[in-house]
Amino acid sequence: MSGVAIESKGLTKRFGSTVALCDCNVRIPANRVVALVGPNGAGKSTFLRISVGLDEPSTGQIKVLGWSPQAQPMLVLPRIGFMGQDRPLYSRFTARELLELGRRLNPRWDGELAKARLDRIGIPLDRRAGQLSGGQCAQLALTMVLAKRPDLLVLDEPVAGLDPLARREFLQHLMEAVAEAELSVVLSSHIVSELELTCDYLIILAEGQIQVAGEIEGLVAGHRVLIGPRQGLEVESDQSVVRSTHTERQTTLLVRSDGRPPGPGWEEHQVSLEDIVLAYLAHPAARSLPRPEVLHKEGPTQ
Amino acid sequence: MIWVAWRQHRFEAAVAAVLLAVLTGYLIVSGLQAEALARQLGLSSCDLTSSAGSTCSNALTSYMDSFFGISVLVRYVLIALPALLGVFVAAPLLAREVENGTNMFIWTQSITRTRWFWVKLLLLGGSAFSAAAAVSMVAQWWQQPFNQMYADGNWTFFDVVGPAPVAYALFALALGVAAGTAIQRTVPAMAATLFIFVAARFAVRLWRPWFEAPMTAQLPAPAGILRGVLQIASPTVGEAQSYVVYQPADRFWTFELIEMTIFLVPAVVLVVLTSWWVRHRVR
Amino acid sequence: MKEAVDDAVPTAVDILYYPNSTMIEFRLDGHAGVMTYLQIVQQVRRALLVGRLLPGDQLPTVREVVAKLAINPNTVLKAYRQLEHEGVLVSRPGAGTFIRQDVRIAPRPGQAALGAALARWMHRARREGLDDNDLRAVFDDVLRNEDNKIAAAQ
Numbered sequence: 228m229s230g231v232a233i234e235s236k237g238l239t240k241r242f243g244s245t246v247a248l249c250d251c252n253v254r255i256p257a258n259r260v261v262a263l264v265g266p267n268g269a270g271k272s273t274f275l276r277i278s279v280g281l282d283e284p285s286t287g288q289i290k291v292l293g294w295s296p297q298a299q300p301m302l303v304l305p306r307i308g309f310m311g312q313d314r315p316l317y318s319r320f321t322a323r324e325l326l327e328l329g330r331r332l333n334p335r336w337d338g339e340l341a342k343a344r345l346d347r348i349g350i351p352l353d354r355r356a357g358q359l360s361g362g363q364c365a366q367l368a369l370t371m372v373l374a375k376r377p378d379l380l381v382l383d384e385p386v387a388g389l390d391p392l393a394r395r396e397f398l399q400h401l402m403e404a405v406a407e408a409e410l411s412v413v414l415s416s417h418i419v420s421e422l423e424l425t426c427d428y429l430i431i432l433a434e435g436q437i438q439v440a441g442e443i444e445g446l447v448a449g450h451r452v453l454i455g456p457r458q459g460l461e462v463e464s465d466q467s468v469v470r471s472t473h474t475e476r477q478t479t480l481l482v483r484s485d486g487r488p489p490g491p492g493w494e495e496h497q498v499s500l501e502d503i504v505l506a507y508l509a510h511p512a513a514r515s516l517p518r519p520e521v522l523h524k525e526g527p528t529q
Numbered sequence: 530m531i532w533v534a535w536r537q538h539r540f541e542a543a544v545a546a547v548l549l550a551v552l553t554g555y556l557i558v559s560g561l562q563a564e565a566l567a568r569q570l571g572l573s574s575c576d577l578t579s580s581a582g583s584t585c586s587n588a589l590t591s592y593m594d595s596f597f598g599i600s601v602l603v604r605y606v607l608i609a610l611p612a613l614l615g616v617f618v619a620a621p622l623l624a625r626e627v628e629n630g631t632n633m634f635i636w637t638q639s640i641t642r643t644r645w646f647w648v649k650l651l652l653l654g655g656s657a658f659s660a661a662a663a664v665s666m667v668a669q670w671w672q673q674p675f676n677q678m679y680a681d682g683n684w685t686f687f688d689v690v691g692p693a694p695v696a697y698a699l700f701a702l703a704l705g706v707a708a709g710t711a712i713q714r715t716v717p718a719m720a721a722t723l724f725i726f727v728a729a730r731f732a733v734r735l736w737r738p739w740f741e742a743p744m745t746a747q748l749p750a751p752a753g754i755l756r757g758v759l760q761i762a763s764p765t766v767g768e769a770q771s772y773v774v775y776q777p778a779d780r781f782w783t784f785e786l787i788e789m790t791i792f793l794v795p796a797v798v799l800v801v802l803t804s805w806w807v808r809h810r811v812r
Numbered sequence: 813m814k815e816a817v818d819d820a821v822p823t824a825v826d827i828l829y830y831p832n833s834t835m836i837e838f839r840l841d842g843h844a845g846v847m848t849y850l851q852i853v854q855q856v857r858r859a860l861l862v863g864r865l866l867p868g869d870q871l872p873t874v875r876e877v878v879a880k881l882a883i884n885p886n887t888v889l890k891a892y893r894q895l896e897h898e899g900v901l902v903s904r905p906g907a908g909t910f911i912r913q914d915v916r917i918a919p920r921p922g923q924a925a926l927g928a929a930l931a932r933w934m935h936r937a938r939r940e941g942l943d944d945n946d947l948r949a950v951f952d953d954v955l956r957n958e959d960n961k962i963a964a965a966q
Binding site for chain 1: 530532533536537540629630631632633634635636637638639640641642809
């Protein structure tokens with residue numbers, strides 16, 4: 228499956244006088260594991276909720292798998308799986324009853340897959356959801372979305388609050404599911420170091436605006452840390468400089484690089500994804516976005 | 530979705546069923562007992578509105594000693610039922626889902642919010658309607674031996690017989706669901722439902738005697754004319770000409786229909802409003 | 813929690829996900845500064861070199877690797893594609909991914925001589941008083957400079 232998972236044009240969301248999202252333009256390609264990163268209150272949850280129809284844009288539009296989740300919910304909901312913050316489930320339902328709920332409310336429900344997963348994880352079917360541990364509950368919630376056989380998974384901080392083992396197991400199962408089916412995933416998280424291994428596309432959302440959107444490989448290849456002799460402050464107005472720090476003798480820059488070597492006297496280093504994310508978050512005015520013609524091009528992206 | 534709604538609310542349904550069964554059972558038992566005693570005392574031959582002989586007064590006093598308290602208690606329980614429905618069943622319906630975040634789970638299954646809302650509402654509404662109608666009919670039978678104890682006769686039991694209690698129940702339901710949807714937090718929604726419902730019932734109760742222009746009769750009235758009427762102004766004593774303002778007995782069922790309409794129309798409006806809210810405004 | 817099973821008897825789950833018990837198991841070093849897919853490529857090459865992987869051996873499926881390491885499947889695909897390109901492995905649709913029977917596992921010519929030259933350099937550097945970290949710093953520095961020169965020449 229090629230194409231676009233989520234596309235938004237001019238997406239804005241206001242709650243009263245607060246602007247949660249401001250003019251977001253994004254074209255998230257399908258068949259990727261997309262990391263949505265940003266500080267608390269940046270608008271990540273709002274964006275994800277709007278993309279599954281739990282909220283409406285104030286202005287602008289959003290299309291998920293080609294359809295509007297607000298205007299055509301029955302064309303979107305059967306093809307997506309959503310896990311909200313804190314992974315809510317009906318705590319009084321047993322696992323078996325939750326599977327029954329899934330079967331009755333979803334046309335593409337794969338009950339065999341669901342039972343096999345629960346069996347493998349070790350969740351007894353007659354245990355109530357509220358009696359499960361945090362990790363088991365997360366796995367049950369993941370089962371509920373995977374059994375829908377969706378084309379797109381939207382996960383709002385899916386591993387927040389889980390102990391490290393539970394987190395790892397969740398990600399193992401998620402990556403396995405991605406390998407098995409042609410699944411697109413958009414997940415939001417605070418923990419960037421985990422994301423570098425699991426994700427191949429990054430979106431940084433800060434103060435309601437899209438700061439960075441691009442393939443992680445390209446971002447890592449396209450940024451460098453340069454260490455060199457102390458520069459004047461005019462270096463900060465250079466378009467390609469994301470972050471600059473100075474000591475008496477030395478200037479350290481994190482720059483967008485086009486591959487050409489820096490001038491003499493400059494040391495060049497690779498940057499980790501985490502450093503890139505932190506640098507952009509520290510400098511909300513900096514941007515690294517696809518060129519406009521890439522955004523509005525029709526047809527498959529690769 | 531019907532199965533899901535049932536499974537979600539089966540505990541509440543069971544509790545309600547048990548309560549209603551106990552109540553109905555008690556209505557039947559107490560009604561039969563009262564009927565038996567009334568027959569035994571020969572009360573049917575007494576006209577309570579006219580000054581009667583000592584046998585009738587003694588019979589009435591004895592009857593009231595046994596059953597007046599019960600008639601009051603049961604009447605108040607029946608009056609409270611629609612409020613309980615609105616506050617404890619209807620108000621949490623949506624508010625609890627939003628509070629727990631489970632709306633994020635159920636509204637991303639392959640079901641529209643509209644369909645989810647209507648299935649739940651109709652299921653709940655249908656159950657409320659059936660239960661209220663059944664209790665109303667039993668109450669209608671039950672109150673017959675009791676209304677002789679009251680000056681207003683069966684007008685005393687206006688709130689618990691006929692279409693009125695069914696309309697109260699549906700209104701309480703609509704009000705509760707609307708409050709839960711607008712406020713989206715369980716306890717404040719319950720409080721708002723209780724407050725508004727009680728205020729509405731009170732207001733309409735004060736309005737009720739004036740649904741139609743009342744009639745006036747001079748006192749002393751001819752025998753039988755004041756039997757089973759709703760007295761509005763008490764007879765003034767010590768004036769040259771005393772009179773009573775009242776609604777006659779034959780207007781009872783007309784007034785029931787008017788009261789029903791007064792509560793059903795807002796119920797329908799609230800439901801329509803809520804269904805729009807759910808679709809467009811709930812986070 | 814699954815109950816403890818006799819280790820010698822493969823359970824149904826083991827058979828499903830680790831069909832070949834001599835299969836290589838990958839591990840990641842998050843701090844190595846080397847891209848993930850390259851680590852997989854290097855581990856396959858190293859395993860061949862020391863004989864842990866033999867021609868004809870089956871490699872874990874993408875799904876198995878990903879289920880163990882919790883990494884993006886595209887990373888594994890990239891590693892396997894590179895190894896296929898280098899003639900190390902072959903992918904048979906429906907059967908799996910296997911080390912080629914005709915894979916060249918011999919160390920590169922001159923590798924032994926290069927190793928000896930490096931050892932002599934290390935001796936000299938240690939006599940000058942450099943410790944392990946200093947050695948690495950010098951190596952990194954020279955490597956970077958050489959890379960920059962190559963890039964500048966292109």
